[in-house]
Amino acid sequence: MNRIDRIAIIGVGLLGASLGLACKRFTSVTEIVGYDQNKDHLKEALEIGAIDGIIDNLENNSLLGEVDLVVLATPISVIPDILNKIQKQVRPGTIITDVGSTKGWLMEKINNQLRSDITYIPGHPMTGSEVSGPGGADAYLFENAVYVLTPLEPTPEDRQQALVELLEEIGAKLLFMSPAEHDRIVAAVSHLPHVMACTLVEAVGQAARDDDHVFSLAAGGFKDTTRIAAGSPRMWTDICLSNSEEILEMIRTFKGELAEFERVLAANKGEELFNRFKQTQALRQEIPEKKRGLIASTYELVVTIPDQPKAIGKVTSLLGEAGINISDIELLQVRESGGTLRLAFADGEALKLAEDLLREAGYKLKVK
Known part of the structure; x- marks a missing residue:
């Protein structure tokens, strides 16, 4: 396969619609069709130009047999069922990818149900927003964003290269790794921060029940720190359940660090407290400033x-x-x-x- 001309996007929320806009703006893709259970999302994606046409059902649709690439941009938990439906209709040689935030669970679920003449290349764009739906779509969402691919074995080189070239054209920076390595890393840099943000909101919420002024003063840094807690509950439930072991391990690590901080503070050890803050400051400065990551820049x-x-x-x-x-x-x-x-x-x-x-x-x- 030399190039990808036609694409089907299943799920035209933030990522799916943004991918459609990016492909229309920066690539030579000739047609993009979309499907979503939310008919309002479909209508909006069509209006903003993220898709050219609508797939009205996944059970029996001739449009699926005409595309070179299918992008699954749905909650992780429904991907196995969707894949089972669409792979009966796509033509031999079709590439299927996803944008799911976890990989190990999904690969276990679909490993034995894939047709041998199609190519599934799992993916995860390390970018996003707390805004959901096509209303927040941005053609530049993938610009300079790390985009992880976790290819299965064996993956035909020409099909993998076709997908790589498409993603590079929309500005993504490709990174290859195993599903296990991917899940371990995102548990640390994305999943744990989301759990922490939600827990922080709950903790401060308890203080707010005793004092009406708490949330009225919760601006600035607090809003920045907890911004990601506004993400889709459905999506984050799927993420946590599909990567529970790695997330639990990171929670245990964080609890250990928090307990150590509590010990130092309770002992009133100012110098040790200063050294911890100093070490944290140095670690924080190692994070690249000019790359987009899983959590979008606040400022x-x-x-x-x-x-x-x-x-x-x-x-x-x-x-x-x-x-x-x-x-x-x-x-x-x-x-x-x-x-x-x-x-x-x-x-x-x-x-x-x-x-x-x-x-x-x-x-x-x-x-x-």
Whole structure:
């Protein structure tokens, strides 16, 4: 297979619709059809141009027999059943991939049900948002995002390369690993943080029951820290159940670290406490600033700029002269009347300064 021309996306929520938009904008894909149980999602995906046509059912649909690639962008728990339905209809040589957040459980479930003449290549784009549905779709969601593939054995090289080239065209940075390694890593960098965010909201919620002022003061850092707790309950239930062993291991590790912190604080050991904070600060600084990960950057804004020469330079110069450092910049959309520019900052203070300065200068913007 030299290239992928036609795609079917099963599940046109945030990731599915974003993938559709990205493929339409950055690749030579000729047609994208979509399916979703949520008819409103289907309608919206069609309206925003993420798909060209609708698959009305998965039981018997000729459109599935015409595509080169099927993307499963649904909750993990329903993928085995969907795969069982669609693989009866796709033609030999079709590539099937998914965007699921866990891999081991899924591979165990589907390992013995795959047709021998189709190629299943598990995938996981390490990007996302707490916003769900096609309304939050973004053609640039995969730009500079690590995209993990965990190919099964054997995987035909030409089909794997066709998928790799498509993903690279939408800006993804490909990384290959085993399902076990993938699940261990995401349990640490994605699943545990989500559990912690939810638990933190619950803990502070208990304090809020005793004092009405608690949540009214819970802004800034608290909202940033717990933002991911707003994610889809259905999706996160599936993730936790399908990767429970690795998540439980990380919870035990975190409990050990928290218990050690409690010991140091209870003993009033200031120097030891300082050293722990110092060590944590150093570890935190090792995280790459310019790569998109599983948890989207918090300190971002999107500013509308006019269609004029040096429009981008005026924005960056305005911030630079004020001593505000931009950690990442991206032109999102270009229209005849102007465009939109995404700016990312290292911390909330820089974001707030930039927001105030740009608003004062008359720019229309939105803080993400």
